[in-house]
Amino acid sequence: MSRKRVIVNGMVQGVGFRYYTEAQAGTLGLGGYVRNRSDGAVEAEIEGDDDAIERMLAWLHTGPRSASVESVQVTDLAEHGEASFSIRL
Numbered sequence: 013m014s015r016k017r018v019i020v021n022g023m024v025q026g027v028g029f030r031y032y033t034e035a036q037a038g039t040l041g042l043g044g045y046v047r048n049r050s051d052g053a054v055e056a057e058i059e060g061d062d063d064a065i066e067r068m069l070a071w072l073h074t075g076p077r078s079a080s081v082e083s084v085q086v087t088d089l090a091e092h093g094e095a096s097f098s099i100r101l
Contacts, residue, residue: 015089018069019055020053025054027078028076029075057094069084072084
């Protein structure tokens with residue numbers, strides 16, 4: 013189990029990125045959240061099984077077809093024990 017903060021840059025706002033991220037996290041059984049940032053990036057914190065996190069990170073590097081991901085920054089965080097995933101405003 014681990015938790016990561018992920019900052020995704022590119023054309024990632026206004027293209028459904030948060031909703032696709034929420035769906036993907038649900039499929040993988042991850043906890044955490046996703047939100048738009050004021051600088052145009054999308055920020056997510058994901059928590060769960062290490063294998064599921066690696067699969068989610070791979071997905072975040074491409075995102076949905078409507079998005080264009082330019083870069084992804086990943087930071088390790090302390091676990092919170094968060095089991096559900098949500099979209100934050």
